[in-house]
Amino acid sequence: MTSGLQILILGLALGGVYALMAIGLSLTYGVMRILNLAHAAFMVLGAYLAYWALQILHIDPLVSILINGPLFFILGIVLYRILFVPLAGRSRYTEATLLLSFGLALGIEGIMGAMWTGIYRLANPSYATRSLVFGSFYIPEGQMYATAASLGILIALWGFLQKTRLGRAIRATMQNRTAAQIVGVHVERISALAFGLGMASAGVSGSLLSFLFPFFPGKHWQWISILLSLVVLGGMGSLIGTVVGALMLAVASVYVSSALGPTWSPATFYAALFLVLMIRPQGLFGKREV
Amino acid sequence: MLILEIEEVSAGYGMGPDILSRVSVRFEAGLIHCLIGPNGAGKSTLLRVIAGLLRPRSGRVLLEGKVISGLRPDQILAHGICLVPQDRSLFPDMTVRENLLMGGYIERDQRQVSRRMEEVLEIFPEVRRHLNHRAGTLSGGEQQMVAIARGLMVHPRVMMLDEPSLGLAPLVVDRIFEAISRLKTMGITVLIVEQNVRKGLAYADRGYVLDMGRLSFEGPAREVMEDPRLQELYLGRMVLSNREVQG
Numbered sequence: 001m002t003s004g005l006q007i008l009i010l011g012l013a014l015g016g017v018y019a020l021m022a023i024g025l026s027l028t029y030g031v032m033r034i035l036n037l038a039h040a041a042f043m044v045l046g047a048y049l050a051y052w053a054l055q056i057l058h059i060d061p062l063v064s065i066l067i068n069g070p071l072f073f074i075l076g077i078v079l080y081r082i083l084f085v086p087l088a089g090r091s092r093y094t095e096a097t098l099l100l101s102f103g104l105a106l107g108i109e110g111i112m113g114a115m116w117t118g119i120y121r122l123a124n125p126s127y128a129t130r131s132l133v134f135g136s137f138y139i140p141e142g143q144m145y146a147t148a149a150s151l152g153i154l155i156a157l158w159g160f161l162q163k164t165r166l167g168r169a170i171r172a173t174m175q176n177r178t179a180a181q182i183v184g185v186h187v188e189r190i191s192a193l194a195f196g197l198g199m200a201s202a203g204v205s206g207s208l209l210s211f212l213f214p215f216f217p218g219k220h221w222q223w224i225s226i227l228l229s230l231v232v233l234g235g236m237g238s239l240i241g242t243v244v245g246a247l248m249l250a251v252a253s254v255y256v257s258s259a260l261g262p263t264w265s266p267a268t269f270y271a272a273l274f275l276v277l278m279i280r281p282q283g284l285f286g287k288r289e290v
Numbered sequence: 291m292l293i294l295e296i297e298e299v300s301a302g303y304g305m306g307p308d309i310l311s312r313v314s315v316r317f318e319a320g321l322i323h324c325l326i327g328p329n330g331a332g333k334s335t336l337l338r339v340i341a342g343l344l345r346p347r348s349g350r351v352l353l354e355g356k357v358i359s360g361l362r363p364d365q366i367l368a369h370g371i372c373l374v375p376q377d378r379s380l381f382p383d384m385t386v387r388e389n390l391l392m393g394g395y396i397e398r399d400q401r402q403v404s405r406r407m408e409e410v411l412e413i414f415p416e417v418r419r420h421l422n423h424r425a426g427t428l429s430g431g432e433q434q435m436v437a438i439a440r441g442l443m444v445h446p447r448v449m450m451l452d453e454p455s456l457g458l459a460p461l462v463v464d465r466i467f468e469a470i471s472r473l474k475t476m477g478i479t480v481l482i483v484e485q486n487v488r489k490g491l492a493y494a495d496r497g498y499v500l501d502m503g504r505l506s507f508e509g510p511a512r513e514v515m516e517d518p519r520l521q522e523l524y525l526g527r528m529v530l531s532n533r534e535v536q537g
Binding site: 091165168169171172175176178179180181182183184185186 | 304341343362363364367368372373375379380381382383384388391392393395396398400440444
């Protein structure tokens with residue numbers, strides 16, 4: 001048995017990374033009502049790019065954040081323009097985009113499988129196997145860097161959304177799309193920007209994923225399930241809710257893992273998902289759709 | 291001097307029927323215009339068409355002789371036409387300050403926006419004490435004031451208000467209309483859609499009566515108020531709907 005405080009430390013550290021992984025999913029849903037089921041597939045793609053960057057070019061996965069971020073941002077904007085814009089104005093836009101993103105996830109999985117086979121990969125930078133010990137507590141060094149990077153990126157994103165003109169426009173579009181149009185926000189352009197940011201977050205999460213968790217092309221299904229459950233817990237489209245949901249579920253899963261064994265840890269997410277849908281379907285910070 | 295001309299505009303939503311059918315109206319600069327008419331007459335739709343939120347199926351909208359129909363909402367806003375819609379359309383989770391900043395969104399220079407916000411707060415001092423409150427927590431009347439103030443952020447030449455008195459207590463309604471009169475003294479052309487016919491026409495210079503997607507008649511507000519056709523329109527409709535209920 002691990003001590004309660006140790007579980008909390010590991011859980012919060014993990015939760016910080018989960019929050020970064022899920023924030024883009026929440027942003028894309030909040031701005032456009034697009035539930036991007038391919039989000040985790042892009043995350044795994046980002047992990048592969050970080051993995052090969054380390055293997056071939058000796059670029060540290062933490063440094064590959066600087067490559068994956070802009071790369072996936074541009075990829076996101078291009079994909080949004082080519083695939084999602086033509087669906088705009090459909091009466092069943094959300095359903096159509098759900099199917100589209102599902103197909104996208106399958107496509108990316110297929111491409112990754114064809115190029116890099118189905119074997120497990122895990123990037124192995126020097127710090128991946130070390131742990132930092134503080135008195136009676138420890139934290140894996142890689143985990144600590146990943147959490148610090150996640151928090152840094154989340155704070156930067158928060159600052160952008162709170163303090164800049166474009167960031168405000170994104171939040172405005174999330175809260176009331178028509179009102180945003182009325183004050184002159186070109187909502188299609190803002191949507192493309194939000195989709196790009198969502199994809200960038202998937203890309204940079206991939207860099208962290210590459211050395212934290214073993215991955216293979218089909219792994220994204222498990223990840224999207226985890227991410228969806230914590231986004232639903234926080235409340236669909238609520239960014240603060242996503243962060244809180246990520247921290248709570250990460251701590252819970254570490255606790256379950258320590259008490260019942262690691263095989264039970266994924267079940268935490270599904271149990272939480274069921275509970276939320278039964279008790280408070282709009283999530284902790286969500287609003288009921290009218 | 292004419293500022294806005296609506297020429298033979300037809301419009302509707304999705305695959306639905308025409309809500310406006312070949313409407314032609316002209317609005318003069320610097321006056322308060324009040325659009326009245328029964329539910330479904332197309333008053334709000336006309337404002338949405340002018341604001342660019344809805345594309346007309348045919349016809350044109352001209353601002354000082356230049357065609358603006360077909361432009362995007364942000365482009366029409368940049369021409370100085372702003373809309374305060376029926377639901378006020380504030381950003382509920384943002385503070386009043388952020389709502390005002392969003393009102394100045396199309397201005398990229400943030401110093402200009404701050405300067406303009408100060409000017410707007412001088413025109414509407416009652417908004418100042420709510421600056422740090424979340425817009426969603428304000429009362430209906432306060433939200434309406436913020437919505438008008440937000441519209442002013444773009445130095446509008448035309449301000450359109452869709453049922454500004456909706457759901458407000460009579461005393462608050464007076465305050466809102468008094469604020470609308472202030473817009474006129476600033477040289478802004480005002481278009482109001484109003485269910486509260488008496489109140490709307492009392493503050494307006496001209497009245498326009500829409501019915502079944504067409505302009506029924508128009509004239510100086512006082513004359514429209516007295517016009518027997520107005521009584522007929524509202525009363526006639528009521529008798530008809532009563533009969534429908536009974537039948």
